[in-house]
Amino acid sequence: MKVGIVGYGTIGKRIADAVAAQDDMKISGVLKVTPDYEAKVALERGFRVYTLPDRLDKFRKAGIEPAGTIEDLIKASDVIIDASPEDVGRDNKEKYYSRFDKPVVFQGGEDADVAEVSFNALANYEEARGRRYVRVVSCNTTGITRVLTSLMLNGIGIKKARIFIARRGADPKEHKKGPINDVVPNPASVPSHHGPDVQTILRNVDIVTMAVAVPVTIMHMHMAYVELDGGYTRDAVLEAFAKTPRLFLADVGAGLLSLAQIIEYARDLGRPRGDFPEVAIFRDSVTVRGGELYLMYGVHQESIVVPENIDVIRAIFGVMPKWPSIEKTDKTLKLITEGKRYG
Amino acid sequence: MKVGIVGYGTIGKRIADAVAAQDDMKISGVLKVTPDYEAKVALERGFRVYTLPDRLDKFRKAGIEPAGTIEDLIKASDVIIDASPEDVGRDNKEKYYSRFDKPVVFQGGEDADVAEVSFNALANYEEARGRRYVRVVSCNTTGITRVLTSLMLNGIGIKKARIFIARRGADPKEHKKGPINDVVPNPASVPSHHGPDVQTILRNVDIVTMAVAVPVTIMHMHMAYVELDGGYTRDAVLEAFAKTPRLFLADVGAGLLSLAQIIEYARDLGRPRGDFPEVAIFRDSVTVRGGELYLMYGVHQESIVVPENIDVIRAIFGVMPKWPSIEKTDKTLKLITEGKRYG
Known part of the structure; x- marks a missing residue:
């Protein structure tokens, strides 16, 4: 082809x-x-x-x-x-x-x-x-879609997803874009476009997203709150993520404490351009309380x-x-x- | 005294x-x-x-x-x-x-x-x-407590609050603290201390918080998701905020598009040190869908x-x-x- x-x-x-x-x-x-x-x-x-x-x-x-x-x-x-x-x-x-x-x-x-x-x-x-x-x-929509699909493919049903995004303000090469030392509602209105965009693929998922732009060029960060349709364990969620392609579980204990360290890992691996096409889920953030799942993950906008x-x-x-x-x-x-x- | x-x-x-x-x-x-x-x-x-x-x-x-x-x-x-x-x-x-x-x-x-x-x-x-x-x-806990108390004082009941915080990484004078060009789970575990801290005052509120640190010195930004105990209107919520002391409604239409512009407003007002002790709620972000309230607001950590x-x-x-x-x-x-x- x-x-x-x-x-x-x-x-x-x-x-x-x-x-x-x-x-x-x-x-x-x-x-x-x-x-x-x-x-x-x-x-x-x-x-x-x-x-x-x-x-x-x-x-x-x-x-x-x-x-x-x-x-x-x-x-x-x-x-x-x-x-x-x-x-x-x-x-x-x-x-x-x-x-x-x-x-x-x-x-x-x-x-x-x-x-x-x-x-x-x-x-x-x-x-x-x-x-x-x-x-x-898009990058953020791909990240969300992978995470939610991983749950659903592994029999973990979703009642609703509410996802809060700290967007990178610009790509590394974009020298004219901001913000610097500011957090910018992006947009101020709710929902941001990501929720409806996820629904162009996962049509029946109840999802709302909010986003702000921050002075970062390396990756987006998502804070996700997901109501599940039953009482699943944290281990069941982690197992789903562990076996799903294109999701990576980053361990604080291994020194992966932030987005910059995810990218440093990609650079150490010799990946082209220091890319990290996997969704980088912070394992320590994966928390299940009652029927509620919380997690944080990074989305590498240039390569995902x-x-x-x-x-x-x-x-x-x-x-x-x-x-x-x-x-x-x-x-x-x-x-x-x-x-x-x-x- | x-x-x-x-x-x-x-x-x-x-x-x-x-x-x-x-x-x-x-x-x-x-x-x-x-x-x-x-x-x-x-x-x-x-x-x-x-x-x-x-x-x-x-x-x-x-x-x-x-x-x-x-x-x-x-x-x-x-x-x-x-x-x-x-x-x-x-x-x-x-x-x-x-x-x-x-x-x-x-x-x-x-x-x-x-x-x-x-x-x-x-x-x-x-x-x-x-x-x-x-x-x-603390600053973030004060911000959350004011917002939730404003609702409750005005008869708007809260079923649960889930609040996602993009924390300023350092104060303006802290030249050794980071992050620079990074988003850092702060902490990676859920909940962050803010939720339990709010409960030291609002003992019966069901609240969970997550936080990340971003390369910003000026203010914290909160993205809040609140399940209400009934079908309130957006106007009712805005009226509650408008009449509650120490909450400020920032209008995108007035040019208040970001945290930096809130601080610029404080400087223009001639406030000492450019402080903004009010919680700065982005009016455009205040959204009610079904029984769910969404909003974004800034918290000036130095003065709130x-x-x-x-x-x-x-x-x-x-x-x-x-x-x-x-x-x-x-x-x-x-x-x-x-x-x-x-x-």
Whole structure:
């Protein structure tokens, strides 16, 4: 399967590397709008770099001969992953994708109605099959969906989920964004978009979310309160998390006391870009009181959706069932697979 | 009433100024352990500066002639406000206060059992009367207690409160504390101490709290989820908050979009040290869905307990009933009194 990546920024460049690590798909090319250092990284990776028709000259002046335009990239691809900035994916759909008959995967920056179905590999892999437009949900929504799905797949029913998010204010490379020394309701209104967004996948879950932005670039932090439908034990919850792929239990006793230490662990593991695509659940925070579950977990906004973007390709083409795809993705991307159950 | 302040740091120096602004009490002196710039500020304010017996020489070498030792300060006072760092208040109780027959007020850094009763002016003013040892609860606990008490005083019953706190990591002057670019479970275990601490005052409230520390020095931010005992309207909740002293409704429409803007407002108002002793509730966040109330509010850790420390003195000596004391304190400290009901 030839995969074209439109938008080679924070998410796109990670997806490109992840696709390149698979043996059943390859990168047909990547689209960049600006001939900056990331374009040079793409060339060094051996990717063909395309651009928009009106940017060809700009690239040539920067010493990069484009492989062609976005239309050339679409023609050269079996599937497009659009990782453009918020709302640009929708524009691309109107201007370009609608004129071709190729499946397109959007990211969570786009509203749900850009696609026929919203996607999370653990939760609804099968629903992507044969679709033309699919949306991989955003980082926070992916984190919540994985945690709730882990419970449900293991027979732990959810009455309601109320989740309180301390969002990272900006990505590490975003030098103009804030806040500095401030906590910003994001938004002040309730619910934040994450709750309804989770419901595009887990349609029957009663969920409300609130979010504030904090002066952090490394990860989001969630404080979750979940009413369960019965009297489960803490051990049952921990066992569910332990065997669910793409969830990681971080132990305070092992020195994993904060989000920065999760990222330090990823760096020590030699992971590309110091990424941590697993949801990092603080084991010590997992608490069950009566029918109430409490937990804290970190969501690495730059990488959590990368494995989902690999699985969604196999899901759309129906070339592999859910669990084998998840396992293959996790192994090729060197996620933590010890103790995980794939099926 | 002659008030001695033991510990002239972040909280102590503010209480000293607040006492000095009253016509029914005055500062007998303040105790400093270090002859630093804050000791000089105390002298400039006209306060007599005492120190510990083994610090007398250190003060003299720094050019400050102490007014006496801690024992001299206790003898010169009708009541002591201890605003020492965490756990030091308990030590002072054993070493010094226990040998005198004067009432002592501790701060929330001490465990509840340091005192006979924990105190919040709105919630349990009368319980301090005639006590020898009283504890004004901590900043976050004071914020939560005010919000919940406002509801209850206005006939809005609470089934349970679940409150999620993004704590400021350090005060503005604390140059060695973190975190920087990190979110730290604080603690990772559930509940954080705030829930049980609220119950030292509101004994029958079902409350659980979780907290993380963020790279912010200006204020704490709370995201609160409260199950009410019936179908109240949003307007009823807002009316309760609007008329409750020491709560402020911040409007996004007025440009109050974040904690930093609350503090900027305090600075523009010309408030001493840019303090904001009111709980700053983001009006736009106040949401009622079914029997569930959601809100976000800021808690200014440096100043929120200052008015409580004035009221507690009157409460202990029984010289004034609750509402007149609260009103007198709010007016002398120039808190927002417009629309507030004192009684």
